[in-house]
Amino acid sequence: MGNLLGIRRPKDGEQNLIQPPPEESAGQAPVTPSFVYVLAFFSALGGFLFGYDTGVVSGAMLPLKKEMNLNKLWQELLVSSTVGAAAVSSLGGGFLNGWLGRRICILIASFIFSIGGIILGLAPSKEVLLVGRVTVGLGIGIASMTVPVYIAEVSPPHQRGQLVTINSLFITGGQFIASLIDGAFSYLAHDSWRYMLALSAVPAVLQFIGFIFLPESPRWLLQSGRTQEAHDVLRRIRGGRSVDVEYESIKTSIEDEEREAGGDAPVILRILRHGPTRRALIVGCGLQMFQQLSGINTVMYYSATILQMAGIRDDKRAIWLTAATSGCNFVFTLLGVWLVDRLGRRKLTLGSLCGTGLSLALLALGFLLSAQNAPSISLHPLDPQNSTCSLYETCQPCMLDPLCGFCYRDNGTAVYDSSCVPANQTYTSLASWGRCSNQSEAADGLFWAYNYCPTSYSWLVLLGLLLYLAFFAPGMGTMPWTVNSEIYPLWARSTGNACSSGVNWIFNVLVSLTFLHVAEFLTYQGAFFMYAGLVVLGLFFILGCLPETQGLQLEDIESLFSGPLCSCGASSPNDRRNVQYIRRGSDSGPERSGALDSGGSVAYITLK
Numbered sequence: 321m322g323n324l325l326g327i328r329r330p331k332d333g334e335q336n337l338i339q340p341p342p343e344e345s346a347g348q349a350p351v352t353p354s355f356v357y358v359l360a361f362f363s364a365l366g367g368f369l370f371g372y373d374t375g376v377v378s379g380a381m382l383p384l385k386k387e388m389n390l391n392k393l394w395q396e397l398l399v400s401s402t403v404g405a406a407a408v409s410s411l412g413g414g415f416l417n418g419w420l421g422r423r424i425c426i427l428i429a430s431f432i433f434s435i436g437g438i439i440l441g442l443a444p445s446k447e448v449l450l451v452g453r454v455t456v457g458l459g460i461g462i463a464s465m466t467v468p469v470y471i472a473e474v475s476p477p478h479q480r481g482q483l484v485t486i487n488s489l490f491i492t493g494g495q496f497i498a499s500l501i502d503g504a505f506s507y508l509a510h511d512s513w514r515y516m517l518a519l520s521a522v523p524a525v526l527q528f529i530g531f532i533f534l535p536e537s538p539r540w541l542l543q544s545g546r547t548q549e550a551h552d553v554l555r556r557i558r559g560g561r562s563v564d565v566e567y568e569s570i571k572t573s574i575e576d577e578e579r580e581a582g583g584d585a586p587v588i589l590r591i592l593r594h595g596p597t598r599r600a601l602i603v604g605c606g607l608q609m610f611q612q613l614s615g616i617n618t619v620m621y622y623s624a625t626i627l628q629m630a631g632i633r634d635d636k637r638a639i640w641l642t643a644a645t646s647g648c649n650f651v652f653t654l655l656g657v658w659l660v661d662r663l664g665r666r667k668l669t670l671g672s673l674c675g676t677g678l679s680l681a682l683l684a685l686g687f688l689l690s691a692q693n694a695p696s697i698s699l700h701p702l703d704p705q706n707s708t709c710s711l712y713e714t715c716q717p718c719m720l721d722p723l724c725g726f727c728y729r730d731n732g733t734a735v736y737d738s739s740c741v742p743a744n745q746t747y748t749s750l751a752s753w754g755r756c757s758n759q760s761e762a763a764d765g766l767f768w769a770y771n772y773c774p775t776s777y778s779w780l781v782l783l784g785l786l787l788y789l790a791f792f793a794p795g796m797g798t799m800p801w802t803v804n805s806e807i808y809p810l811w812a813r814s815t816g817n818a819c820s821s822g823v824n825w826i827f828n829v830l831v832s833l834t835f836l837h838v839a840e841f842l843t844y845q846g847a848f849f850m851y852a853g854l855v856v857l858g859l860f861f862i863l864g865c866l867p868e869t870q871g872l873q874l875e876d877i878e879s880l881f882s883g884p885l886c887s888c889g890a891s892s893p894n895d896r897r898n899v900q901y902i903r904r905g906s907d908s909g910p911e912r913s914g915a916l917d918s919g920g921s922v923a924y925i926t927l928k
């Protein structure tokens with residue numbers, strides 16, 4: 321077990337186990353060999369595919385709906401089957417990761433992505449499309465839990481945060497490119513969806529070929545007893561310099577860890593029985609849960625609706641506006657990559673969450689003001705379908721009823737001649753009868769609004785949306801993945817990441833599938849106030865429970881969780897940076913301030 325300072329217990333007679341790399345001790349800035357960047361790039365292609373395949377479907381759905389005649393159930397199935405399959409395979413990926421290693425898992429994921437892309441591109445029917453979407457989902461799940469672990473295990477500690485966060489950059493980059501591809505191909509008259517969906521096979525094949533030549537994680541090799549190979553790989557990724565100290569340090573930690581967490585019980589039970597790993601798992605899963613509860617995917621999947629509400633009415637433009645939203649998410653993730661090893665994980669996450677909560681409140685306020693000033697309904701035409709739509713007096717309840725839409729005229733300053741009529745349920749961009757039933761675009765100042773009401777508070781909603789992405793992306797969008805790749809000891813890393821990624825995907829499905837229903841019951845402002853409330857809960861959780869892992873060697877992070885849960889947020893990383901072990905009773909050496917750990921077995925000195 322580690323001590324309170326975040327350092328594992330040294331063995332008898334062990335001294336100065338944690339040594340800075342030679343160039344650091346010589347006072348130079350540590351250098352990251354370019355080979356590590358190559359590894360990070362090829363593995364982060366897994367993140368790109370994760371982003372591409374979750375992002376591409378919204379744009380592909382527009383032509384798909386028409387060409388395959390999809391009803392609502394099939395549309396929902398094609399969107400959520402991928403996320404559902406990712407939840408299942410990320411949980412199963414933990415076992416594969418421990419058994420076959422990171423490299424083989426990445427190869428499997430890229431192979432699955434390639435096959436999935438081919439199935440989607442050639443699909444002759446909606447059933448085959450579903451098989452393709454499930455297939456890519458299986459790939460996403462494995463990639464989402466393996467890639468951050470692999471990058472963390474090959475990175476030097478001083479740059480680990482930045483390199484792992486590149487994977488998140490690739491996720492949002494994948495979402496952004498997907499929306500651009502959707503936009504570009506939407507001009508094709510036929511089969512545009514085939515190109516949109518199949519293109520993911522290109523980076524998948526590239527990753528597969530790359531990983532045939534790239535090495536396995538040295539930490540996994542060591543754990544599997546392939547010591548010589550582990551030493552060679554470590555030397556390669558440290559630019560050929562001597563790695564004996566680091567190698568020995570990793571090896572001793574693995575032996576210690578295995579002794580402490582020993583037993584033949586399944587890993588998940590050992591994680592739950594062992595205090596530090598149990599606490600790390602709670603923190604890791606909590607972070608992933610709060611990432612999704614902050615509502616990112618309601619914004620990503622429904623940004624077109626939200627922007628429509630903000631006054632942008634042209635349906636065809638929606639696809640490009642989604643690109644603007646995901647572009648914003650991507651640009652601000654870049655800021656996260658820059659900040660993570662400067663600010664540290666804790667400050668970045670806390671700052672991001674505060675801003676996310678405030679922006680959600682602003683978004684909600686925008687919706688509230690829009691609702692309070694929603695235009696009233698002036699025309700009540702006789703409804704041949706006898707629907708509930710004709711009962712409403714203002715646009716607000718009409719918009720919240722999924723069966724109805726708002727048909728109105730606008731002369732630039734005011735809304736007039738407004739009615740609430742049933743929406744065409746197969747193509748909600750039109751009314752099912754009446755003056756708004758045969759045109760999807762404005763003509764003679766006549767408009768059809770499904771899911772939104774015309775408002776003069778659109779700027780507030782737009783501002784809220786932009787601020788939301790600007791705050792969410794650099795911290796909450798990236799840190800849950802980064803922190804999870806670091807906080808588990810090697811024996812628990814695969815399973816820990818599998819569980820936390822599973823939690824991420826499960827809450828992703830939950831939040832995105834329930835959003836429209838939640839909005840129907842609570843209204844849009846109610847839904848966004850609810851997400852803001854959940855963010856406040858998340859803030860307390862992170863404030864109390866998330867320790868700083870910046871700059872620490874992976875093997876030393878477990879002991880950050882040795883105290884009671886939610887006492888670990890209190891320590892600062894700099895307290896732990898320059899620490900050496902000395903033997904108990906040994907008193908020689910420079911001036912020091914010393915202390916004993918809770919077990920009384922380790923003394924430390926902090927070099928200033």
Ligand SMILES: O[C@H]1[C@H](O)[C@@H](O)[C@H](O)[C@@H](O)[C@H]1O
Nearest residue numbers: 488491492616617620797798
């Ligand atoms: O970190 C990512 C990223 O923020 C994406 O934009 C989002 O769609 C994912 O759900 C999330 O896990």
